Every structure is written in C-alpha cells, then in structure tokens.
Amino acid sequence: MSSTTSSTTGIFFDRLIVGVDRLVTGGLLLKIVAVFAVAAALYYPVGMAITHRINDDLAYQPAPTEASQTVAMVAGLIDREVARTPWVADSPWFFAASALDDMANFQQGVISGLHGVVGAFGGALAGNDGDLTAAAGGLAYPGDRWRAFFETTPTTEPPSEEVYLEARKALLSYDRRASAGEAAFDPSAPALAAFLVQIRAEVGATLLGIDRQIASAGAFNRANDDVYMTAKGQAYAWAMSLAALGRDGAATLEAGAVAVAWSRMVETLNRVATLRPWVVTNGAADALVVPNHLASQGFLLARAQADIDAVIAALGG
Structure with a gap:
C-alpha cells in the first residue's frame, strides 16, 4: 500500500x-x-x-419638503453626497477611491458645513428642537468609519454613511412636524441674524485653519489641497443653505437693503465654492509662477465674513 x-x-x-x-x-x-x-x-x-466627482453645482435643486427649503437643501445634499455618490473618505487602501483625497476632503467639508448649518438653524430658528439636535450630532460623526474589521479607522462603530443618513431622517422628521405646527420654525429678522452670527463663527474657524496652513507649510505641502478642498466643501454647503434660507425668509428680506446684502453674501460664498485650481499651491503672496491658492481662498472667505456682518446689521442684529 x-x-x-x-x-x-x-x-x-x-x-x-x-x-x-x-x-x-x-x-x-x-x-x-x-x-x-x-x-x-x-x-x-x-x-x-x-x-471621481466634486459636485459643486450651484444649480442643484433638492426634492421639496413640507416646511423649510433650508431643511430640504441640507437633506438633499446629504442624500446626494452619501447615498447617490460614492462616499470615499472611508475607503480602505485596496479600493481605488482611497486615493481620491480631493474628493474625500470636499465631501467631508460639505458635511462639516451642513453640521454648522443644522446647529445654527436648530438654535436660532427652531428652539433647539430635538430632531435637529440629533441631526447635528450625527453630522459631527467622523467621515472615515467604514465597516467592522475593514475600516480606515478600525472600530466596531457604525459606518459614516449610515450615521449621516440617520441624521437626514431626523431632519425630515423635524420638517414634517414643523409643517404640522408641532415644531418651531421662525425665519424672523432676529432669528436670521442669530443664525448668521453662528455661521460667521464657522467661517472664522475655517479661516484660522487656512491661516495656519499658509504660515506653517511649504508651497507644495501635501496638506495644502486637503485644507483647500475641505474649505471649498464647507463654502459650498454654506452657499447652498443660505440661498435656501433666503427663500425661507423671503418675507423678512423684502426690504431692498437686506435682500441686496443677502444676495451679495451668497454670491461671495458661491465664488469660494466653485474655484477649481488644478494644483493647490501655497506660494509667496507676490509669486508670479507659484501662486498662493490658500491665500486667495482665505481672502474671499474673509470677504464673506464682511458680507455676513452687513446682513446682520441690515437685519438689526
């Protein structure tokens, strides 16, 4: 054998x-x-x-909701970036999308900007509504959580997309209750002014991050585009949300000076949101060959801050 x-x-x-x-x-x-x-x-x-897709389309229109166009815009952008576009920030290294750092930073910037909008909306226009508080908490969740045993950041926590979509459900729940008169929705002049005070602080925090990058990094530092694209995503979220809020508060903004100032504020943020340099460099302020894209972006954001101040003053805030 x-x-x-x-x-x-x-x-x-x-x-x-x-x-x-x-x-x-x-x-x-x-x-x-x-x-x-x-x-x-x-x-x-x-x-x-x-x-690859960096969707900075200013003509984007979300599905309508019952009470607030601002809520519709925020919910629509979450759905578009998380459910209808690949969410690449949590892609592990063996996915080709993991190399798309510009897209990842833009998407995370959009969610960061929407987090600020929802927090400001809940505090200023909706009496700290519970659904909006839950939505803001969900949008603060890290963007790099994937699935257990395969995450970019190893964890047994739920994936980022799941948390963001739950935040969207909370937003829509608030909107339904606001439409039924069961939740506060006050787009009055004092409320709009209070909302803008919080957004101004969000813009200021982004400006500080840009300033730190300009001061501490070289012209071709790998983090330059990370900072730039995150700020671009935030500006896009602010621009789209403020345009929608202007429609929510149309009766309040009927006065000519307020309406003009509001439009100027949105237009400035639109410019920040749609800038698309091929390569983001952090050159000298007077450079001929290697420009400073971060400085240009920071200048426009500082101008947006001044525009926000003008609207707040026009609203009597």
Missing part, C-alpha cells in the same frame, strides 16, 4: 513539474504575469477616473 502511494505521489509531482516547465518555456506564465501587471497598473487610475 505504501509503495503504491509513493508511486502515485511521484507521478503527481512529475506531472506538476512538466506542467510548470511548459508554462515557463511556452511563455504562458509570462503572459499571465503581464496581464495581472497591466490590470494592477490600471486598477487605481481607471477606478479613480470612474469614481
């Missing part, structure tokens, strides 16, 4: 050696290796090209 087994094993290994020899000498192995090498080389660039 042992002799038969030994003979069978020997035949198997002989055939294996012959098969490998044919692969090598016939060139088939080289062809297989070449195919895998080409596939590996194309995986990231092709996957990135298919996934």
Whole structure:
C-alpha cells in the first residue's frame, strides 16, 4: 500500500513539474504575469477616473419638503453626497477611491458645513428642537468609519454613511412636524441674524485653519489641497443653505437693503465654492509662477465674513 502511494505521489509531482516547465518555456506564465501587471497598473487610475466627482453645482435643486427649503437643501445634499455618490473618505487602501483625497476632503467639508448649518438653524430658528439636535450630532460623526474589521479607522462603530443618513431622517422628521405646527420654525429678522452670527463663527474657524496652513507649510505641502478642498466643501454647503434660507425668509428680506446684502453674501460664498485650481499651491503672496491658492481662498472667505456682518446689521442684529 505504501509503495503504491509513493508511486502515485511521484507521478503527481512529475506531472506538476512538466506542467510548470511548459508554462515557463511556452511563455504562458509570462503572459499571465503581464496581464495581472497591466490590470494592477490600471486598477487605481481607471477606478479613480470612474469614481471621481466634486459636485459643486450651484444649480442643484433638492426634492421639496413640507416646511423649510433650508431643511430640504441640507437633506438633499446629504442624500446626494452619501447615498447617490460614492462616499470615499472611508475607503480602505485596496479600493481605488482611497486615493481620491480631493474628493474625500470636499465631501467631508460639505458635511462639516451642513453640521454648522443644522446647529445654527436648530438654535436660532427652531428652539433647539430635538430632531435637529440629533441631526447635528450625527453630522459631527467622523467621515472615515467604514465597516467592522475593514475600516480606515478600525472600530466596531457604525459606518459614516449610515450615521449621516440617520441624521437626514431626523431632519425630515423635524420638517414634517414643523409643517404640522408641532415644531418651531421662525425665519424672523432676529432669528436670521442669530443664525448668521453662528455661521460667521464657522467661517472664522475655517479661516484660522487656512491661516495656519499658509504660515506653517511649504508651497507644495501635501496638506495644502486637503485644507483647500475641505474649505471649498464647507463654502459650498454654506452657499447652498443660505440661498435656501433666503427663500425661507423671503418675507423678512423684502426690504431692498437686506435682500441686496443677502444676495451679495451668497454670491461671495458661491465664488469660494466653485474655484477649481488644478494644483493647490501655497506660494509667496507676490509669486508670479507659484501662486498662493490658500491665500486667495482665505481672502474671499474673509470677504464673506464682511458680507455676513452687513446682513446682520441690515437685519438689526
């Protein structure tokens, strides 16, 4: 029995050696290796090209809600960036999308900006409503949580997308109750002014981050575009939300001076939101060849702050 087994094993290994020899000498192995090498080389660039999307469309219109156009805009942007566009911030390294840092930072900037909007809306226009408090808490959740055992940041916590979509549900719940008269919704002049005071603080915090990057990093520092794209996403969220809030408060903004100031504020944020340099550099302020995109962005955000101040003053705040 042992002799038969030994003979069978020997035949198997002989055939294996012959098969490998044919692969090598016939060139088939080289062809297989070449195919895998080409596939590996194309995986990231092709996957990135298919996934990449920085959606700074100012004409975007969300599905309408019952009470507030601002809530509709925030809920729509969450749905668009999280459910209808790949959320790439939590993609592990073996996904091609993990290399799309500009897209990831833009998306996280949008969510960060919406977090500020929801917090300000709840505090100023909705009497600290519980649904809005829950939504703001959800939007503060880190953007890099994926799934248990495979996360960018290892954790057993729920994935980022799931938490953000739950925040969206809380927003829509508030809107339904506001429409039924069961929740506060006050787009009066004092409320709008209080809302803008909080947004101004959000803009100021972003400006500080830009200033720190300008002061501490070189012209081609890898974090330059991270800071820039995050601020771009925040500005987009603020611009779209403030445009919607202007429609919510149309009766309050009927006075010419207030309406003009509000439009100027939104337009300035639109400019920040739609800037698209090919490469973000942090050059000298008077550079000819290597500009300072962060400084340009910071200038426009500072101008937006001044516009916000003008609206607050026009509202009597």
